[in-house]
Amino acid sequence: MSTPPTPGTDPSATASADSTRSERAGLIVEVRSDASRDRWFIPAEVGKRVLRRPRLSPIPRSALQMTLVEGQVVAVVSLGPEATELVLCTLRGQQLAISGARVLDTGSYPACEIGIRSPLGELAELPLLAELERLERDPTGKGQQP
Amino acid sequence: MRSRLGEVLERMSGVVRSPMNRAAATTERALDAGQLFEDHQQLVETTETALSISSGSGATATQQRQALDAASDQIDRGKNRIRELRGAGQALRERLEQMQIVALNAGLEGARLGQATGAPLLLVADETKAQVKRALAAVEEQSAMLNQLEAAREQLGEQLATARAHSAKLAEELLRTQAAQRDAHRLATGLGERLSRATGADPEVARSLTRVRTHAEGLIAELSALSARGQPAVVEVMRPYLKQLLRLARNLEQEPGGS
Numbered sequence: 001m002s003t004p005p006t007p008g009t010d011p012s013a014t015a016s017a018d019s020t021r022s023e024r025a026g027l028i029v030e031v032r033s034d035a036s037r038d039r040w041f042i043p044a045e046v047g048k049r050v051l052r053r054p055r056l057s058p059i060p061r062s063a064l065q066m067t068l069v070e071g072q073v074v075a076v077v078s079l080g081p082e083a084t085e086l087v088l089c090t091l092r093g094q095q096l097a098i099s100g101a102r103v104l105d106t107g108s109y110p111a112c113e114i115g116i117r118s119p120l121g122e123l124a125e126l127p128l129l130a131e132l133e134r135l136e137r138d139p140t141g142k143g144q145q146p
Numbered sequence: 147m148r149s150r151l152g153e154v155l156e157r158m159s160g161v162v163r164s165p166m167n168r169a170a171a172t173t174e175r176a177l178d179a180g181q182l183f184e185d186h187q188q189l190v191e192t193t194e195t196a197l198s199i200s201s202g203s204g205a206t207a208t209q210q211r212q213a214l215d216a217a218s219d220q221i222d223r224g225k226n227r228i229r230e231l232r233g234a235g236q237a238l239r240e241r242l243e244q245m246q247i248v249a250l251n252a253g254l255e256g257a258r259l260g261q262a263t264g265a266p267l268l269l270v271a272d273e274t275k276a277q278v279k280r281a282l283a284a285v286e287e288q289s290a291m292l293n294q295l296e297a298a299r300e301q302l303g304e305q306l307a308t309a310r311a312h313s314a315k316l317a318e319e320l321l322r323t324q325a326a327q328r329d330a331h332r333l334a335t336g337l338g339e340r341l342s343r344a345t346g347a348d349p350e351v352a353r354s355l356t357r358v359r360t361h362a363e364g365l366i367a368e369l370s371a372l373s374a375r376g377q378p379a380v381v382e383v384m385r386p387y388l389k390q391l392l393r394l395a396r397n398l399e400q401e402p403g404g405s
Binding site for chain 1: 247254256260
């Protein structure tokens, strides 16, 4: 699985980029890789619930995985190495889960140009839609990132 | 001053030494045999004492081994207990992580509801998150302490294993020592019989003769010293003993084999 783009590089491609509101509800997640530790904001319109990570199954010829949440098969986008939580999201009217992201906090945060202003600093929204579109163009996830 | 004591002493000395004067070589051999039997008796007693001490050491070594075995069992039980505690800690950590997820979801829902409606939910979520964070830190601390305890237990186990190895070696060496001492005791006992055959002397008689000679020489030496100081009263004190000694000496001279 590829890692998401650098924070704040593509705010137009996020699911919700409405920075006009004074407070924004959502989750703060951390995605770790060997070289970096990026923090992102997932708005409450996208991030619906945090789950203890259920068992994941690979999807053949795809960088996605799948899991069962309350009897529903849900596609899973892996952003990083193993984590104990799964974030259940709704994107373009469909359920999708994120693995490999550690949820640091949830709540309401002051909005800013790129996303939110949190005690951890200004955080951009996780470009989940862009990542999903990239995976749709390149299902195996082995091509170049946008 | 040539006192009566001096005369008595001279006669006594003559009586005691007379067999030696008359059959010096035979008597010397008998006295040597007596000394040999005396030495042999001491040798036998020494080997018996050594055997007794090493038997006691063997018993102590057995007790030590049992104590080390018991300590080793305790350490093994400690290992199981640490494993149980680690399992309990892991279960606690999982429960806390679940509670953390509940608190995260409550926080998300409270934020989604907005400040007016969701504020109480946000408050509870924040408080729960803080408590869970502290509890998880305490669990981590406990886990670290268990790691230290396990390391100390392993080190103790290694040291105990070394002590047990040394104890086993000591017990083995003690067994060999006991076997050697039993051999020495058997040889010493056998030596007495061979000495008896070689010298043709009765061990008891030979030892008695040696003791008589030692006592007689001592008596003569003491009486000579008193005589030199001119103590006539000694004769009165010693008279009953001296008479008895002279009578015994005459009897010995008149017995068959006596000179």
